[in-house]
Amino acid sequence: MTIEMACPHCQNVLKFRDELAGRKGKCPKCTGVIEVPQVAAAAPAAAVPASKPAPKPATAKPAGPATSATKPAAAKPAAAANPTAAPVRPAHPVRPPQAKPLTAAPSAASPAARGPIAFDAPDSPFILEPAAATTAPQPQVAPSPAVGPTVAGVSVASTAFSPTNAPTRSPQVGAAAPLMGESLRQQVMGGFLGPIQPVPVSFSYRLGIILSAMVMLLMPIVYFSMIGVVALAMWWHLTNNMGILGASRGRGGVFLFIIYLMPVVVGAALIFFMIKPLFSRSSGRNVIRSLSPQSDPLLFEFVHRVCAIVGAPAPRRIDVDCDINASAGFRNGIFSLMGSDLVLTIGLPLAGGLSLEQFAGVLAHEFGHFAQGTGMRITYITRSINHWFLFVVYQRDRWDDMLVDASQSYDIRISWVFYLARFVIWIVRMVLLVLMKIGHAATGYMLQQMEYDADRYEARVGGSHTFEATSRQIQVLGLAHRGAQADLEFFFKEGRLADNLPRLILANVRQLPAEALEFINDNIKNGKTELFDTHPCDRDRITSAWQEQAPGVYRGSLPASVLFTDYDTLARIVTWDYYFDIFGDKLKREQLHPVEQMVERSDREMAVSKSLDHFYLDAFSPLRPLLLPAYTITPTTDGDGTKRQLIQARNEQMSACLTYRQALKHFKTIDKNLVEAARAMVIYQASAVPDPQQFEHYFNSSREAYEFQYRQQQELVTCCGLMQRFETAIGWRVYSALVLLANTKVQARIEGAAEKFQQLSKLLPVVTVFAARHQAVLDVRNSLSQINTFMGHYEANQQNGAFFSKANELLSALSLKLITLADLLDKVDYPFDHAEGKISLRKFLLPENPDPQNVGQTADCADKLLDNLISVYVRCVGRLCVGALEVEKALGLEPLVSPPVEKEK
Structure with a gap:
């Protein structure tokens, strides 16, 4: 009515x-x-049946300053004139009303008020104000902090929802009962406010489809025509040039026979290399984890409702994985093109990191692609053809290696045929590369228009403001994913893996520093869409979404993870699938540990890292060893004298801080220059010429590199002299604090002091060996750098005997230095907790010696040893600094305030 x-x-x-x-x-x-x-x-209104959810009134706005319901609508944004400007949004955007996260079960005694719905678009029918009539009871809600700090005045999350504090489906002790069952369904499905206006197909999208279809039709024709022309040329040669075989006898006949066969060999090789991708199989995912309407009914109902709003067919299957992504595609590839056989793949970290409102918009975007059926089918075909050409042009496999080996192994009187075949194949691949670039340019335009079209669906379902917040949040999750991968690498070194990767990613969201959010903001602001890009940059997409001025037709601030019946169990399952794809049968269940323990470890390491920077006054470098006055701690009865010694060291460190920072910056530059000069010298010693693209400083001769190296070494001596005062003070400060920690009077002021002293004492052998063998560590690093330089010059020196002789000499030197350094660490215990129990530092850093004749294996082992050794050393120094800071606090000493650090661009 x-x-x-x-x-x-x-x-x-x-x-x-x-x-x-x-x-x-x-x-x-x-x-x-x-x-x-x-x-x-x-006529009185009919009562709502108890078996159906009550109609959902307008969602209430979060508690906060009241806003006027008669605020003028925002002006529609104009197109960006400056290509580097920030995304264009209305001058005074009005945030759409949102429901707050639920923390308690519904209460009939405390109905929620209906808040105003403030539409952003200037052509909104009207702005509704609360009605005077009493509304149906609604659950009470309470606000929760947004995800991370705001960027450019816009919260990273469009709703008051924090993934790290997201409500789970299982009750928690001391927490409010979470929504479950029918109450959860009403909360989720009640967020849909109505249909959206159909998104018309723009002229630019239609033009892109036509242009792309024409180019993509032409590319396969040209491709198979080339194969046909080569085959016909081979047949013509075999049938019309047989007279070559009888033109001469003896050695001349053998040569003419090779001439006769040469076009056949070259042509056959060319045809084979053009059609062999037909027989190549993509590795793909080993495990596909699918859901069903019986296992996750709310998710399927939610997805089907979004499909109905968008006007797209519902997916036949929903898969889940560990990606920061959601995608919809044809379930059986080309065999599903003629029907509506779709599969939706949802990345669980994405669902856990977005609100329902954001997630609904993302789904609308994916299904928006299928709302325009013809365009999506043409897109699938064009993507397949583009991938095919990419495969033909760039794929290299064992057949390519065999052809290279054949051209280099045989006598030149025979191998020239293989060289000719390689040359012809290279020419054809260059022709196909040009065709591929043309195809990418044509389809790139269409794909960009297709993304804009899908973005309109997302904006109309979730709202223009939510679209911008979602774009930022996905980038936040992307950075958190990288942080989680770093955590996994750190955990794996100690024989552990987190059992829930999506939760680990969400835990990394709260660890992102403000600089990371500034990076995201700058990345969006300075984004630019290039010719061959398949997706427009976020800045252009946000601007386009704001031009929709859409208020959105869904409201929901709960995390999208509530759509899954048991999110955490499912997350652990897909985490196992993810690890199994990497490790295969080597993966063991006992390697997986609760993510809560892993996050706690990561948090401790982050706190130690911050304490390390604080203790060093933001001037720590792993290139410099911690030099203690002594590496064994002897308790002293002269506590007052040691305290005065500690205070003096603090004053010395503070006084020398600025000088040290400048000297350390110069030291790093000198160190880099010395490494580069040594790299250039070994290339010249191998009778080769350095590649200018691999050097910041180019040296025209070995003598020039040597003279530059000599001057840098003189500067290094001066620079180290300037750093000595600060480093001496640091050593005495740490040593004095450890001596005081062994004092019974100081221990009385620190909880668990005796145990902490024992733990810190276990770190001293690592610090000792690093300081004693610091030059050996640098020698391994320098040799590794030289080996990597040789590997970068391999292609241009394949016929240079002196080059390979020098390379073998450097490889032998690196192998000897590596094993010698590792053997020195065999008597030092690994100082931290390991899944295997007590192990030596050598076993942790280098479990097995590399093959001294295998350059790749040796270089990889050296790189891992250096990375792990420095990591262990930094962790040890960090914990010593934490202990020293605790002692200083117990003595009543004020923390040292670091002088401002000049930020480097």
Whole structure:
């Protein structure tokens, strides 16, 4: 039923749904305030059946400063004139109303008020105000902090939802009961407010489809025509040039026979290398984890509702994985093109990191691709053809290696045929590369228009403001994913893996520093869409979404993870699938540990890292060893004297800080220059010429590199002299604090001091060996750098005997230095907890010696040993600094304040 009335100000005829009776708003024509008349009470409203959810009223706004319901609508943004400007949004955007996260079960005694719905678009029908009539009881809600700090005045999350504090489906001790069952379904599905206006197909999208279809039709024709021309040329040669075979006898006949066979060999090789991708199989995922309507009914209902709103077919299957992504595609590839056989793949970290409102928009985007069926099918075909050409042009496999080996192994009187075949194949691949670039340019335009089209669906379902917040949040999750991968690498070194990767990613969201969010903001602001990009940059997409001025038709601030019946169990399952794809049968269940323990470890390491920087006054470098006055701690009875010694060391460190920072910066530059000069010298010693692209400083001769190295070494001596005062003070400060920690009077002021002293004492052997063998560590690093330089010059020196002789000499030197350094660490215990129990530092850093004749294996082992050794050393120094800071706090010493650090661009 609708209510019809005329605006009392401009007489514009308006129609409203009957549930808007009694509410106030604005006329879209004159913006005058109007009130929707009440419906005549001729017949009482029917009671809502108990088996169905009650109609959901307008969602309430979060608690905070009240906003006027008659605020003028924002002006529609104009297109960006400056290509580097930030995304264009309305001058005064009005945030759509949102429901707050639920923390308690519904209470009939405390109904929630209906808050105003503030539409952003200037052409909104009106802005509704709360009705005077009593509304149906709604669950009480409470706000929770947004995800991370705000960026450019816009919260990273569009709703008040933090993934790290997201409510789970299982009860927690001391926590409010989470929504479950029918109450959860009502909360989730009640967020849908109505349909959206259909998204028309733009002229640019239609033009892109036509252009792409024409180019993609031409590319396969050219490709297979080339194969046909080569085959016909081979047949013509075999049938018309047989006279070559009888033109001469003896050695000349053998040569003519090779000439006769040469086009056949070259042509056959060319055809084979063009069609061999047909027989190549993509590795793909080993495990596909699919859900069913019986296992996750709420998810399927939610997805089907979004599909109905968008006007797209519902997926036949829903898969889940560990990606920061959601995608919809044809379930059986080309065999599903003619029907509506779709599969939706959802990345669980994405669902855990987005609100329902954001997630609904993402789903609308994916299904928006399928709302325009013809365009999506053409897109699938064009993507397949592009991938095919990419495969043909760039794929190298064992067949390519065999052809290279054949051209280099045989006598030149025979191998020239293989060289010719390689040359012809290279020419054809270059021709196909040009075709591929043309195809990418044509399809890139269409794919960009397709993304804009899908973005309109997302904006109309979730809202323009939510679209921008989602774009930022996905980038936040991307950075958190990288942090989680770093955590996994750290855990794996100690024989552990987190059992829940999605939760680990969400835990990394709260660890992101403000600089990371600034990076995301700058990345969006300075984004630029290039010719061959398949997706427009976020800046252009956000601008396009704001031009929709869409308020959205879904409201929901709960995390999207509530759609899954048991999110955490499912997350652990897909985490196992992810690890199994990497490790295969080597993966063991005992390697997986609760993610909560892993996050706790990561948090401790982060706290230690911050304490390390604080203790060093933001001037720590792993290139410099910690030099203690002594490496064994002897308790002293002269506590006052040691305290004075500690205070003096603090004063010395503070006084020398600025000088040290400048000297350390110069030291790093000198160190890099010395490594580069040594790299250039060994290349010249191998009778080769350094590649200018691999050097910041180019040296025209070995002598020039040697003289540069000599000057840098002189500067190094001066620089180290400037750093000595600060480093000496650091050593005495740590040593004095450890001596005081062994004192019984100081221990009385620190909880668990005796145990802490024992733990810190276990770290000293690592610090000792690193300081004693610091030059050996640098020697391994320098040799590794030289080996890597040789590997970068391999292609240009394949016929240079002196080059390979020098390379073997450097490889032998690196192998000897590596094993010698590792053997020195065999008597030092690994100082931290390991899954295997007590192990030596050598076993942790280098479990097995590399093959001294295998350059790749040796270089990889050296790289891992250096990385792990420095990591262990930094962790040890960090913990010593934490202990020293605790002692200073117990003595009542104020923390040292680091002088401001000049930020480097």
